[in-house]
Amino acid sequence: MSKTKILSIVFFVIAIVIGYFFVDSIAYDIQQEKKIKREEARVINKLKQIRSGMIAYxxxxxxxxxxxxxLINFIDTGEFYLTERSETIIPREYGGDSVVINIDTLGTIPVYDSLYADIPDFNLSNLPYKPGTKTKFEIFADKIIKGSVRVDVFEVKDPDPINPKRREDDNEKALRVGSRSEVTTSGNWE
Incomplete structure (x- = not known):
């Protein structure tokens, strides 16, 4: 065999190996991206469930x-009152009106049934945990002064993001709902 033929075969084998590793690394990156999106969707869904409970609380x-x-005890045993509001307008002799507002309590509905009854396989005891793990979400609630008014705020945050980009700056970009410093119940993915 000539040197040219041997070198051609060697370079061909090297090209095949390099091509395999190149395709494999791209496939791995695509799989990781799909896994990150799937896991973040599960975390976002759980944060939405927690937000519903916090707003009700x-x-x-x-x-x-x-x-x-x-929070779990409230969702498990708490109740919403069902009320009916009616107004009666009483005309006055001098041309003005007087309004009488009546609010009647019609009954109660359990918080759990109101918020989570339509979610299949919902497990209240797993509410504080990231899906598929035993890692609890970080929870924070306090009152802050905003525009000279004292308001309630809360934040629920993923302490261990799967996405490496969200881990930057001490988990500053981690998935969260609410805010420690702003009056909002929105998630940072919205």
Whole structure:
């Protein structure tokens, strides 16, 4: 065999090996990206469920909670009052009107049934945990002064993001709902 033929075969084998590793690395990156999107979708869904519970807790108790046990207990045993509001307008002799507002309580509905009854396989005891792990979400609730008004705020944050980009700057970009410093119940993915 000539040197040219041997070198051609060697270079061909090297090209095949390099091509394989190149395709494999691209396939791996694509798989990782799909896995990150799938896991982040599960975390976002869980954060939406937590947000619903926190908003309900605040409506009934007048403030948010930073205690998972209180939130879970409220969702499990708490109730919303069903009310009906009616107004009666009484005309006055001098041309003005007087309005009488009547609010009647019609009954109650459990918080759990109102928020989570339509979610299949919902497990209330797993609410504080990231899907598929035993890592709890970080929860924060407090009152802040915003525009000379004292308002309630909460934040629930993923402590261990799967996406390496979200881990930058001490998890500053981690998936979260609410804010420690702004009056919002939005998630940072919205």
């Amino acid at each position: 605040q409506r009934v108790n007048g403030q948010y909670t930073s205690d998972w046990d209180k």
